[in-house]
Amino acid sequence: MMQLTGYETIGPAGFGANGTAWNVRAADGTPGVAIHTAAAAERLAMLQALHHPNLPEIRSVHRASEGGVVVMELVPGPRLGTVLGARAWASPGEVAGLWRGLGDALAALHYRGITHGDVSPANIVMADGARPVLIDIAGHAGAELGHAGFIPPEGVAGSLEARDVWALARTLLWASGDDQRVRAALGRALAADPEARPSAREFAVRWQELGQAVPLQLPSISRLAEAGMRNDDGETWLSPTQPMPRWWRPVAVSAAVGIGIGVGAVLIGTPGPGGESPSAQTRIAELIGARDRAIEQLDPESLESVFVANAPSAAADRTLIAQLATQEITVEGYQTLIHSIEVVQDERGGLTAELEISPSSYERILPDGARETIAAGSSRCVRLIVTDGLISAIEGCT
Numbered sequence: 320m321m322q323l324t325g326y327e328t329i330g331p332a333g334f335g336a337n338g339t340a341w342n343v344r345a346a347d348g349t350p351g352v353a354i355h356t357a358a359a360a361e362r363l364a365m366l367q368a369l370h371h372p373n374l375p376e377i378r379s380v381h382r383a384s385e386g387g388v389v390v391m392e393l394v395p396g397p398r399l400g401t402v403l404g405a406r407a408w409a410s411p412g413e414v415a416g417l418w419r420g421l422g423d424a425l426a427a428l429h430y431r432g433i434t435h436g437d438v439s440p441a442n443i444v445m446a447d448g449a450r451p452v453l454i455d456i457a458g459h460a461g462a463e464l465g466h467a468g469f470i471p472p473e474g475v476a477g478s479l480e481a482r483d484v485w486a487l488a489r490t491l492l493w494a495s496g497d498d499q500r501v502r503a504a505l506g507r508a509l510a511a512d513p514e515a516r517p518s519a520r521e522f523a524v525r526w527q528e529l530g531q532a533v534p535l536q537l538p539s540i541s542r543l544a545e546a547g548m549r550n551d552d553g554e555t556w557l558s559p560t561q562p563m564p565r566w567w568r569p570v571a572v573s574a575a576v577g578i579g580i581g582v583g584a585v586l587i588g589t590p591g592p593g594g595e596s597p598s599a600q601t602r603i604a605e606l607i608g609a610r611d612r613a614i615e616q617l618d619p620e621s622l623e624s625v626f627v628a629n630a631p632s633a634a635a636d637r638t639l640i641a642q643l644a645t646q647e648i649t650v651e652g653y654q655t656l657i658h659s660i661e662v663v664q665d666e667r668g669g670l671t672a673e674l675e676i677s678p679s680s681y682e683r684i685l686p687d688g689a690r691e692t693i694a695a696g697s698s699r700c701v702r703l704i705v706t707d708g709l710i711s712a713i714e715g716c717t
Contacts, residue, residue, distance in 0.1 A: 321353055323381055326390060328353070330650055330683045331614065331639065332696045342693055343390055351378050351390045352696070356457045363389060365431050366456060373424035373452055389457045397537070398675075398698055399451065399494065400440035401658070406538040408496030411504075415532035417443075418491055420451045422523035425487055428456070429519040434479040438486035439469040440493065441675075441700055441716070449534035468493075472511045481513035484522050504528040599670050600660045603703060606710055607676075610636065611654045617644050627711045646686070653681040658698055669706045673716050676701060 321328050321341045329342040332352050341353040356363070360382065367377040376392040399417075403409065409417065421443065428435060435442075435456060442455045471477075471485035488508035495501040502509070504525060510516050517525075526532060606625050613621035619637045626633035643649065658675040677698035683691045700716035 321388070323353060323379075323388065323390065325379065326351070326353070329691065329693055330643075330648070330681070331653070332678055340696075342393075342696070345378070349378075350393045350694075352393050353388055353390045354457065356387050356389055358387065358389075358457055360387070362433060363387060363457065365433055369427060369431060369433075371424050371427050372450065373420040374427070374456060375452060375454055377457060391457065393694075393696075394444050394446050394452050394454060395694065395696075396444045396446040396452075398441060399443040399445060399490075401675075401698070402445055402535065402537060403440070403494060406536070408498070409494045409535060410533075411495065411498060411500050411529045412531055412533040413535045414491050414495045414498070414501050415526045415529040416449070416534050417451050417494060418526035418529070419523075419532045421453055421487060421490075422519070422526060424453050425483055426519040426523040429480050429483070435483050435486075436479070438483055438490060440490055443490070445535060445537060449537060451535070471513070473513055477513040480519060481516045484508050484516050484519055485510075485513070488522070501529065599662050599672070599705075602708065603660055603662075603672050603674070603705065604657060606703075606705070607655050607657065607674075610710075614640060614643075615650055615653050617649065625710055627706055627709045630709075630711055632710065632713045648686070649684045651682045651684060652679065654679045656695075656698075669704065669711075672703050672705070674701055674703060675699070 321343075323343060326343040326345055329344055329350075332340040332342045343351050343353045345351065360380070363377065363380045367380055370376060375394050378390040378392065381388040381390075425435065425438070433456075435453065437455060438453065442453060444452045444454050446452045469486045469489050471482050471489075473482070475482075485508060488505045492498075492502055492505060492509070506525070507515050507517055508522050508525075516522075609621065610625045613619065613625065614636065617640050619640045622633050622636055626636075656677050656679050658677065660672055660674050662670055662672045664671040675698050678696040680695040681693050683693055685691070702714040702716050703710055704712040704714070
């Protein structure tokens with residue numbers, strides 16, 4: 320279990336390419352999330368000094384032999400892609416509201432010489448009802464390619480700042496459903512030539528061309544839970560006016576399937592647009608459910624039915640289970656919620672899938688029997704590589 324000076328480690332918040340993320344609590348009771356990062360110390364120091372309502376705060380930075388650990392503000396809320404998968408496209412006024420907050424956040428980063436590297440709907444959380452927050456700021460150093468569909472024409476070449484501006488403009492256009500009024504307002508930010516694009520500071524104030532900015536209206540909780548699911552006639556809730564990146568096409572798996580304790584079945588439909596195999600989706604869900612049970616039951620031997628031998632993630636989970644057992648801490652009700660599964664490669668002997676997942680709320684039981692309820696975490700995209708029916712690697716989506 321992660322040990323950080325000045326924080327109490329509550330329990331796992333989820334898992335990803337850099338291992339387990341942890342729910343932590345400061346001495347004053349403030350919650351946070353601790354994650355490993357390979358970002359340079361200078362970048363982390365600049366981010367820690369930056370306070371902006373549309374960026375998560377970095378509470379503290381810890382250096383360790385195996386790399387850095389940052390404690391970040393816990394930003395609960397649905398991702399922008401989930402929100403717009405559960406309702407109509409954003410109106411020009413709502414796009415202006417997104418643009419105003421996110422544009423200013425990006426300008427604040429660039430002013431300090433920091434680029435994001437992966438601006439997309441997957442990295443925007445709608446917090447406090449309708450406040451857009453650009454997340455995933457600690458792990459990037461500007462060299463990442465980004466999410467498919469939100470990568471500028473030049474790819475990884477050219478100005479890192481210009482790439483960020485294009486990606487944010489593309490995200491706003493996507494949110495509008497390719498509204499022509501929004502496209503006109505975005506103007507040169509979508510230019511194929513990076514040198515023709517405005518700076519982030521210039522771009523940040525152009526939301527005013529859309530008129531009054533209004534908050535993005537969130538759908539009901541039930542509609543959010545249904546986002547990504549197919550309705551009875553086979554149509555999807557998400558119906559873009561232009562072809563969408565593969566990640567944003569809902570697949571034929573329940574958008575709110577809870578995999579883990581007490582779940583007896585996984586709802587799998589017909590193959591999705593990429594030709595996903597229901598059996599492959601079912602196997603992935605079973606593996607994640609088995610991992611959740613191993614953690615909850617403090618049973619490291621069960622991980623042999625989840626991971627291939629010597630998988631790095633298996634070693635990390637065994638360490639987690641051993642630390643929980645040593646401290647006589649148990650967890651109850653911990654499960655990984657799978658919002659979508661898309662099999663991107665399915666070949667004999669192995670497959671690769673991208674999942675949007677989030678940790679459920681759960682209870683932490685202390686040695687004296689006291690119980691603490693840990694809130695559900697934000698969703699994230701992870702890539703699972705399955706070899707001969709077992710997980711061989713867990714990576715971040717690119």
